Amino acid sequence: MRSFEYLAPGSLNELLEVIRDRAPDFKLLAGGTDLLVELKHGPSDPKLVMDLSAVPELKGIEETPLGLRIGAMVTHSQIQQSALIAEHAPAMMAAAATIGAVQTRNMGTIGGNLVTCVPSLDSGPVLVALDAQVTVAGVHGRRVLAITEFFVGPRQTALAPDELLIDILIPTAMLGRAAAFRKFGLRKGQALALVNAAASIAVDDDRIIEARIALGAVAPTVIRATDGERVITGKPTDDVGALREAAAVAVTEARPIDDFRASAAYRRELIAVGTFRVLEEALALATSS
Amino acid sequence: MTVNGQVRRAEVPAETTLLSVLREAWGLTGSKLGCDVGDCGACTVLVDDLSVNACLLLAVQVDGREVLTIEGMGGFDYLHPIQAAFERLSSIQCGFCAPGIVISAKALIDKNPHPTEQEIREALAGNLCRCTGYTKIIEGIAEACRAPVGTDGSA
Numbered sequence: 001m002r003s004f005e006y007l008a009p010g011s012l013n014e015l016l017e018v019i020r021d022r023a024p025d026f027k028l029l030a031g032g033t034d035l036l037v038e039l040k041h042g043p044s045d046p047k048l049v050m051d052l053s054a055v056p057e058l059k060g061i062e063e064t065p066l067g068l069r070i071g072a073m074v075t076h077s078q079i080q081q082s083a084l085i086a087e088h089a090p091a092m093m094a095a096a097a098t099i100g101a102v103q104t105r106n107m108g109t110i111g112g113n114l115v116t117c118v119p120s121l122d123s124g125p126v127l128v129a130l131d132a133q134v135t136v137a138g139v140h141g142r143r144v145l146a147i148t149e150f151f152v153g154p155r156q157t158a159l160a161p162d163e164l165l166i167d168i169l170i171p172t173a174m175l176g177r178a179a180a181f182r183k184f185g186l187r188k189g190q191a192l193a194l195v196n197a198a199a200s201i202a203v204d205d206d207r208i209i210e211a212r213i214a215l216g217a218v219a220p221t222v223i224r225a226t227d228g229e230r231v232i233t234g235k236p237t238d239d240v241g242a243l244r245e246a247a248a249v250a251v252t253e254a255r256p257i258d259d260f261r262a263s264a265a266y267r268r269e270l271i272a273v274g275t276f277r278v279l280e281e282a283l284a285l286a287t288s289s
Numbered sequence: 290m291t292v293n294g295q296v297r298r299a300e301v302p303a304e305t306t307l308l309s310v311l312r313e314a315w316g317l318t319g320s321k322l323g324c325d326v327g328d329c330g331a332c333t334v335l336v337d338d339l340s341v342n343a344c345l346l347l348a349v350q351v352d353g354r355e356v357l358t359i360e361g362m363g364g365f366d367y368l369h370p371i372q373a374a375f376e377r378l379s380s381i382q383c384g385f386c387a388p389g390i391v392i393s394a395k396a397l398i399d400k401n402p403h404p405t406e407q408e409i410r411e412a413l414a415g416n417l418c419r420c421t422g423y424t425k426i427i428e429g430i431a432e433a434c435r436a437p438v439g440t441d442g443s444a
């Protein structure tokens with residue numbers, strides 16, 4: 001590995017001071033499962049690597065008046081084992097379980113996963129389905145963004161060079177919302193998603209009153225299939241045909257690519273199947289509670 | 290850091306991985322360098338009881354923490370029940386992946402002493418073996434869970 005200087009700031013203020021002095025010639029180290037690979041084999045040659053593991057503001061999962069706050073440095077394993085996530089947003093556990101393997105889940109963080117912003121990132125779709133917000137902080141203060149605004153393009157987020165992701169918030173209105181996640185890969189472990197699908201559904205009086213469909217790995221960023229959502233909004237909860245139609249419409253909203261893992265045509269089939277299944281599962285949860 | 294119960298010190302450049310320090314500074318060559326990108330699991334060690342890829346951690350990140358490598362699992366005097374079961378069932382062929390697999394199996398069994406076959410398979414998703422086809426490894430881990438723990442002075 002090329003040489004670099006290493007710092008592990010003990011607080012957010014300390015970290016931001018270093019960022020002010022050194023931006024943009026630094027890299028932030030979260031779980032390292034992507035960054036170390038990049039430092040060894042990629043084009044990245046930073047003068048400074050800053051380890052975020054000692055910054056308390058980036059840790060922890062907690063209920064706040066605004067919703068469920070998940071620190072950017074929370075690992076995928078911690079999400080899988082969190083009683084608060086199990087209670088309020090269990091679909092996040094389903095997504096975390098599909099990431100890498102045990103070792104990568106023990107090291108990798110949700111913040112790191114979002115910041116890499118690869119189209120196939122597994123944490124994204126459920127967060128979009130749950131209308132999550134993210135807090136970013138920089139030398140000039142903090143901002144709160146919708147998760148869909150945070151994703152800009154492949155490997156490109158809304159973060160400025162002197163900003164970092166602090167935490168993720170599932171808003172109070174979405175806590176306990178029926179939601180589901182499905183990942184399609186070429187195998188179960190260590191696989192990149194060919195298609196990721198997530199959905200959340202709210203019902204009232206045997207009608208679907210709100211639905212959110214999120215798709216990953218089928219466009220430059222995680223997308224919401226809003227046309228598909230409109231198909232089922234207002235429909236009776238026993239209208240299975242509407243779910244199929246919504247899934248078919250969602251396919252038209254995606255822009256899957258052909259690559260060595262799968263053809264675009266195959267991905268479109270998976271989008272239809274995946275979208276239908278997450279809608280069916282979310283609806284079953286919504287009507288059973 | 291504490292490695293296999295023993296405090297060890299090293300002064301290394303920041304870009305040194307935990308795996309390099311284990312192998313090159315301290316001669317603990319049980320942990321293997323396979324893919325070097327976190328896919329193969331041959332470098333799997335426990336840090337504070339969690340299984341991690343030693344090739345993807347900087348040594349400095351492990352400063353002050355506790356590491357368990359295959360050298361801390363057993364030796365010629367006694368074998369850990371997982372190692373003993375692997376020996377009995379011929380779970381290993383070339384052996385390159387075995388240190389990482391034994392560590393991943395220990396991480397599983399410590400939390401879940403009676404895993405199902407599916408849970409064993411999931412626990413090994415990050416450990417590639419190119420010889421065995423995994424069947425005898427999975428049987429070995431299941432066998433180790435049936436054996437009375439601790440009779441050989443370990444676990």
